Amino acid sequence: MKEKILIASGNHNVYREGNYTVKVFQKGFPKSEVLREAMHMSLVEGLGMHVPELHSVGLTEDGSWAITYDYIEGKTLMQLMEEHPEKLEEYVDGMLDCQLEMFEKKAPLLNNLKSKMKRQIQSLDCINDITRYELLTKLNSMPDHAKLCHGDFCPSNIIVGEDGWYILDWIHASQGNASADVARTYLLLALQNLDAAYYYLNRFCERTGTAKIYVQNWLPLVAAAQLTKKRPEESELLQSWLNVVDTD
Ligand SMILES: Nc1ncnc2c1ncn2[C@@H]1O[C@H](COP(=O)(O)OP(=O)(O)O)[C@@H](O)[C@H]1O
Ligand SMILES: [Mg+2]
The missing domain is CATH 3.90.1200.10 (Aminoglycoside phosphotransferase (APH), C-terminal lobe)
Structure with a gap:
């Protein structure tokens, strides 16, 4: 369940869901760009940068692409x-x-x-x-x-x-x-x-x-x-x- 919207932009909304942050992209936003963001995050995590851990990439119930990260308190x-x-x-x-x-x-x-x-x-x-x-x-x-x-x-x-x-x-x-x-x-x-x-x-x-x-x-x-x-x-x-x- 989405608790609180952290940011709304033309391309996506960012929500807090408990210990997670979910970035939900607008319908029609290129799938390749969503996967690029997730790929970059996993790469830099692997390089040892201090980034929120990536948990999943997938489709929401209404068919939007979404990336789930750890929610960082602060x-x-x-x-x-x-x-x-x-x-x-x-x-x-x-x-x-x-x-x-x-x-x-x-x-x-x-x-x-x-x-x-x-x-x-x-x-x-x-x-x-x-x-x-x-x-x-x-x-x-x-x-x-x-x-x-x-x-x-x-x-x-x-x-x-x-x-x-x-x-x-x-x-x-x-x-x-x-x-x-x-x-x-x-x-x-x-x-x-x-x-x-x-x-x-x-x-x-x-x-x-x-x-x-x-x-x-x-x-x-x-x-x-x-x-x-x-x-x-x-x-x-x-x-x-x-x-x-x-x-x-
Ligand atoms: N993992 C996270 N934990 C806590 N807040 C986050 C997290 N990811 C994003 N946010 C909040 O959402 C805002 C927008 O996220 P960001 O990934 O920078 O997307 P964009 O700038 O493209 O809208 C951040 O400035 C921050 O306030
Ligand atoms: Mg940003």
Whole structure:
């Protein structure tokens, strides 16, 4: 029996059912995407990431696809950041602890991040051919690594549980360059909270000895990828980031 709806989105609803969380997808949502989410979750669980355990994938009585995970008691980092803005630095450092642990893992079975971004940039209909060509040329020149990347690493995808921080929502996971995943997190933070974004990027660079330019070079590319979501409220900022193509 569904106890409480945790989130309702266009594609799915997330419910709590006792000790379980059930993500129920809308009818017509591609089965391959449901299975991809479950496959990614089981892969990263196998790599030793701290994630809610996956229990089952199947059809509900009314024929919707659903994935069942352990319910994790706790608040999302997004809730905590809203409730305790004074702890911003502590929270961002905690995010980095998780993300840097993730980058130590190799994920040869996941899709390649650059190939995915190439498909996204090719599919964009809100940029002209010159910008598309420049973005694809830039993408092609970027270093290609095989590190585990989350693809949507942001405070709403982290639950601060009693026994540590859990990372959710691995549908966009891939193997790729850590700086690309960091650029994506920077973008997601910047869309919500610029102070958090600046602090995050500075701390990533300090803690890993990475020059900021390595991350900044990915910004036009991650902005282009985010434009595929077609969110009008993000469009102006993302379009302005596309113009940073000549940073190198
Ligand atoms: N295993 C879980 N335990 C507790 N809460 C969860 C769990 N999975 C998801 N949630 C809650 O549901 C929200 C949405 O889940 P998520 O998997 O990130 O889907 P999406 O962001 O695609 O809607 C999370 O931010 C969290 O609040
Ligand atoms: Mg999420």
